[in-house]
């Protein structure tokens with residue numbers, strides 16, 4: 001259910017759940033629309049070398065310089081991280097690699113998706129994944145099971161896909177119906193085909209020094225990719241992850257730590273979350289609470305990655321609701337150096353990373369470099 005319309009972040013019901021300080025608001029910010037063309041290209045310190053380069057964001061080359069600038073500059077306005085654009089670039093790169101692989105060894109990657117039940121949102125996600133697969137040349141296999149299926153039925157399909165050589169990735173759409181045990185089901189997916197990265201062995205390897213998982217979970221991987229492609233330095237920086245879920249918060253914190261950030265995890269029992277968050281050069285939020293993170297929580301110049309996708313009622317929108325993140329965008333974008341919008345931020349990256357993991361899996365299985 002969508003929560004009430006939040007025309008102003010301060011009216012959020014959730015914001016009353018935590019001790020909040022009202023943001024010190026700068027005068028209205030002149031936003032650069034998220035859809036503007038790719039900004040001028042110039043080399044980055046950290047960028048995937050094969051990729052079109054995105055500019056180093058204002059404020060992130062030197063967080064302290066950005067902080068000084070933002071506190072005096074009434075025009076302060078974060079640079080928008082365009083996840084939709086980056087995801088498109090990545091999909092194009094994947095399509096090229098798949099075409100090469102097909103030419104060289106006559107194999108295309110295959111992704112199997114298992115959907116149990118008829119949740120509208122899950123059906124939409126699965127449909128979008130299928131479309132994205134087709135567009136890059138991944139063969140998709142889909143199994144739809146009724147809500148009241150047994151765990152054994154799901155396990156049977158997993159076993160079949162585990163031994164099917166044309167399937168390189170297996171994804172069980174979450175959430176599963178309540179009568180099913182997620183753990184049993186996720187454990188059954190072969191770790192070599194676990195493109196979601198949800199198998200405990202993959203998460204365990206992610207958490208250990210000197211080991212690497214077969215797959216990194218798609219949403220946290222997408223967050224890291226955005227930071228890298230926008231030239232955000234991670235090594236030695238302070239990072240805060242808000243939320244500690246198995247699928248986003250925890251792996252995101254592990255990845256930031258692997259990239260040599262000093263990481264704190266803020267959760268529902270954290271005292272003074274705003275004080276801890278305000279120390280962070282990098283913030284990743286994944287709690288599912290609309291507009292939880294206010295402008296006053298943010299260190300000037302920080303990079304903000306908002307994973308939340310929260311529907312709020314909006315009679316003016318064609319769907320009757322609109323999506324907002326965990327971060328109060330209006331406030332945060334005046335203080336941060338870089339920020340992801342919702343929609344058009346992390347969401348499209350999740351699907352791009354799923355395609356990337358599926359390609360990686362096919363390459364590994366077929367020893368194709």
Ligand SMILES: Nc1nc(=O)c2c([nH]1)NC[C@@H]1CN(c3ccc(C(=O)N[C@@H](CCC(=O)O)C(=O)O)cc3)C=[N+]21
Nearest residue numbers: 171172173174175196218343344345346347348350351
């Ligand atoms: N096994 C499994 N793996 C998942 O990766 C998984 C899952 N289950 N269950 C559900 C969540 C959610 N998720 C999203 C994917 C894309 C967007 C996305 O593309 N969002 C767009 C559009 C949103 C819209 O307008 O509806 C955006 O943020 O711009 C969002 C959310 C993957 N999930």
